[in-house]
Amino acid sequence: MTAAPGPGGAPSVWPRTAVLDGGALVEVGGVAAGDLVARFGTPLHVLDRAELVGRMRAYRDAFAGDEVVYAAKALCVTGVLQLAAAEGLGVDVAGGGELATALHARVPPARIWLHGNDKSVPELRAAVEAGVGRIVADGFDDLARTDALARALGVRQPVLLRITPGVEAATHRAIATAGEDAKFGFSLSTGEARRAVDRTLALPGLDLRGLHCHVGSQVVDLDAFALAAERLVGLLADVRDRHGRTLPELNLGGGLGIRYLAGDPEVPLPDYATALREAVAKACTVHDLPVPRLVVEPGRSIAGPAGLTLYTVGTVKEVPGVRTFAAVDGGMGENPRPALYGARYTFAPAGRGRAAGAVRPTTVAGRHCESGDLLGIDVPLPVDLAAGDLLAMAATGAYAQSMASTYNRFPRPPVVLVGDGDARVLVRGETVAEVLSRDVPLDQDAADGPRPRA
Ligand SMILES: Cc1ncc(COP(=O)(O)O)c(C=O)c1O
Numbered sequence: 001m002t003a004a005p006g007p008g009g010a011p012s013v014w015p016r017t018a019v020l021d022g023g024a025l026v027e028v029g030g031v032a033a034g035d036l037v038a039r040f041g042t043p044l045h046v047l048d049r050a051e052l053v054g055r056m057r058a059y060r061d062a063f064a065g066d067e068v069v070y071a072a073k074a075l076c077v078t079g080v081l082q083l084a085a086a087e088g089l090g091v092d093v094a095g096g097g098e099l100a101t102a103l104h105a106r107v108p109p110a111r112i113w114l115h116g117n118d119k120s121v122p123e124l125r126a127a128v129e130a131g132v133g134r135i136v137a138d139g140f141d142d143l144a145r146t147d148a149l150a151r152a153l154g155v156r157q158p159v160l161l162r163i164t165p166g167v168e169a170a171t172h173r174a175i176a177t178a179g180e181d182a183k184f185g186f187s188l189s190t191g192e193a194r195r196a197v198d199r200t201l202a203l204p205g206l207d208l209r210g211l212h213c214h215v216g217s218q219v220v221d222l223d224a225f226a227l228a229a230e231r232l233v234g235l236l237a238d239v240r241d242r243h244g245r246t247l248p249e250l251n252l253g254g255g256l257g258i259r260y261l262a263g264d265p266e267v268p269l270p271d272y273a274t275a276l277r278e279a280v281a282k283a284c285t286v287h288d289l290p291v292p293r294l295v296v297e298p299g300r301s302i303a304g305p306a307g308l309t310l311y312t313v314g315t316v317k318e319v320p321g322v323r324t325f326a327a328v329d330g331g332m333g334e335n336p337r338p339a340l341y342g343a344r345y346t347f348a349p350a351g352r353g354r355a356a357g358a359v360r361p362t363t364v365a366g367r368h369c370e371s372g373d374l375l376g377i378d379v380p381l382p383v384d385l386a387a388g389d390l391l392a393m394a395a396t397g398a399y400a401q402s403m404a405s406t407y408n409r410f411p412r413p414p415v416v417l418v419g420d421g422d423a424r425v426l427v428r429g430e431t432v433a434e435v436l437s438r439d440v441p442l443d444q445d446a447a448d449g450p451r452p453r454a
Contacts, residue, residue, distance in 0.1 A: 013259050013346045013394040015048030015306055017419070022355025025308070025348050025392040029418025033310060033350040036423060037390060040414055042312040043330030045401050047426065049419030052080070052306035052397070056087040059298055062273040066294040069113050071254045072098045074299030074398035075307070077415060079426040081105035084302075090133065092254075092297045096123040103130060113251075113297070115162070117184050118142075124149050128157055136160045136212050136251070138185055143200055150205030157205060160212040160251055161186055163193045165231040169216040169224040169255070185213070188231060197239050208245075210292060211235060214253025217300060220265045222272065225252065226279035233283035233292075240289065251295035252276055258304045260345050260395050269301075300398040307397025309335065309413075310350055313389045314367070323378065324362045326385055331366015332373045333410045335393075335400035339372045347379045350390035358383045364391065368408050401427070406435050 014020065019027045026033060029048050036044060059068045069090035072081060076098050081091055082105045090111035093099045102112050109131040116123065117138045124142075127135060128149050137143045137159050150157040162185035186196040200208045215228045229252055240246050259266040276294060284291045311328035318324045337343035347364060349355075362381040366373035375393065382389075404412045411430035416423045 013262060013264075013305070014348075015051035015308060016054065017048050017050050018308070020348065021352070022357070023348055024352075024354040025350040026352050026354075028308065029423065030421035031418045031423050032352060033390060033392065034352060036416065036418070037310055037312070037351075039423065040416055040425075040429070042310050042390070043328070043334050043413040044310045045334065045396065045413060045415040045427075046308050046310060046423075047075075047080070047303075047397060047415060047417045048306050048308075049083075049417050052303065052417075053083060053087060055302045055306065056084060056089055058269050059296070059302065060088055062269045063294065063296060066296070069111075069251075069295055069297045070302055071297045071299030072102060073402060075303035075402050076101050077401070077426050078105045079417060080303065081107055085111070090295075092299075095119070096126055099123065099127055099130070099132070109133065113295075116142075119145070121145055121149070125153075128153055128155060131155075134158050134160055134209065134251075136162050137196070137200070137206075138162045140196065140199065143196065143203060143206065147203040147205035155205070156207045158207045158209045159200065160210050160249065161193065161196050161200060161208070162212045162214075163188055163232060163235060165213050165215070165228040167215050167224050167228045167231070169219040169221060188235060193235055194238060194242075197235075197243070201243055201245070208247060210247040210249030210251065212251040212253065212295075214297065215255055217255050218257040219255045220257040220267050222267060222275040225255070225272070226275050228252065229276055229279040230283045233280060233287060233289065236292065237287035237289055240287075246290065248292055249295060250280060250292040251297065254297040254299050254301070256298060256301040258301050258395060258398075260343065262346065302398075304395050304398035307395065307400065309393045309396040309400065311364075311391045311393065313385060313387055313391060316386060324360065325365045326362050326381060326391070327365040327367060328375065328391055329367060330410075330413065331368045331375060332370065332405075333366070333368060333407050334404045334413050335375065335396055336403050336405065337399055338375050339366075339370065340403075345376055345379075345396065346394040347376050347381060348392050348394070349382055349385065350392040354382075354389065364393075367410070406430070409435055411435050 017029050069092045070084040071092045073094045085107045091102045091107045092113040094115045110133040112132040113134045114127045115136045164185040164187045166189050186193040211232050313326050315327040332339040359380040360383045361378035364376040414429035415427035
């Protein structure tokens with residue numbers, strides 16, 4: 001049996017406490033896969049506490065002296081945000097629901113950053129009233145609304161401006177965010193960013209603290225991060241030159257990619273931190289600016305590798321000469337990424353005594369009524385895979401549970417945190433009754449409750 005190698009060891013897509021035997025996942029966090037399934041059923045999202053906290057600490061160390069803000073959108077669960085806060089990370093929230101979760105987790109409001117390209121007035125009010133540390137303004141309407149609310153509440157709200165630096169990072173279009181044709185932010189090349197600075201400085205309810213950008217997600221090209229940093233420092237210099245103001249903060253967003261398949265490239269965290277710091281320092285020297293305080297907002301690279309999902313195979317179907325399908329009891333409901341943008345994952349049989357043995361290409365099908373609901377296409381799985389077998393899917397901690405739906409009325413599965421031989425529920429599994437409870441039948445009067453049948 002081998003424990004999955006941790007950071008610095010041989011590449012692994014499994015969390016650091018995962019134990020594999022003959023290619024099969026037998027335990028994680030000191031808990032046997034079979035026991036997890038016996039207790040919580042499948043599908044089941046499992047989070048390895050050691051991997052999750054280890055990654056939070058690694059970020060904190062790599063950016064010591066600067067600030068690390070966990071991007072809650074990757075996995076917005078109260079327990080996870082509590083861990084982030086306990087490890088000294090701030091939390092970036094993308095709207096009112098995530099803000100409420102961060103407050104529920106008792107993240108200090110001053111360490112909360114609110115994002116969003118169309119924040120509503122109630123969301124902004126909740127954020128300003130809570131005293132969030134920063135609001136990242138995304139457009140002129142956003143600036144006007146935030147200013148009006150702050151003045152009405154008698155405060156000066158610290159803000160950053162989200163800038164679109166025109167950097168095309170090599171990633172999927174759906175998760176690239178900083179090219180010119182993006183819905184987010186003020187464009188640098190069109191001059192909008194400069195106008196946004198001018199406008200912000202003229203609004204008395206706002207305290208402009210710095211600039212923000214986010215080049216995209218699942219990015220492993222350090223040059224893209226460095227180029228964006230360089231361009232933003234150029235804008236900081238422009239602000240200084242035109243307004244005599246030296247803005248103290250530069251938030252370079254998140255986006256660092258992770259390994260989903262054994263051969264995927266992964267950038268060591270210290271290299272990423274060095275690349276950002278060097279790019280900023282170099283550009284500051286060029287512009288004769290003091291180095292601003294750096295902020296990063298990692299989501300995927302904290303939560304992603306800490307997660308795995310367990311499934312039960314329900315049906316194996318062979319189409320001779322075409323392909324073998326293994327249908328599992330989940331799919332695009334609890335993990336829409338493969339169907340949404342072709343994301344690829346690693347799979348392994350799970351459970352003791354289930355060594356992989358001879359394998360063949362197998363397509364892991366979800367149970368949702370969509371031909372495209374395929375979790376993995378032609379992945380190597382045992383030739384004798386059969387109904388009732390368990391499958392584990394690696395690196396599902398980010399953007400799976402957080403993007404889940406109840407499509408086809410399949411309730412969303414639980415999330416459990418494992419560590420030191422213990423498993424505890426962070427998110428309860430949903431029931432069909434809970435899904436149904438939001439429906440209001442036509443024969444039910446909303447005000448009077450259910451109408452008796454005649
Ligand atoms: C503004 C912002 N910050 C941080 C992130 C987190 O990115 P990732 O999970 O790739 O690190 C995102 C993701 O879309 C984002 O939009």
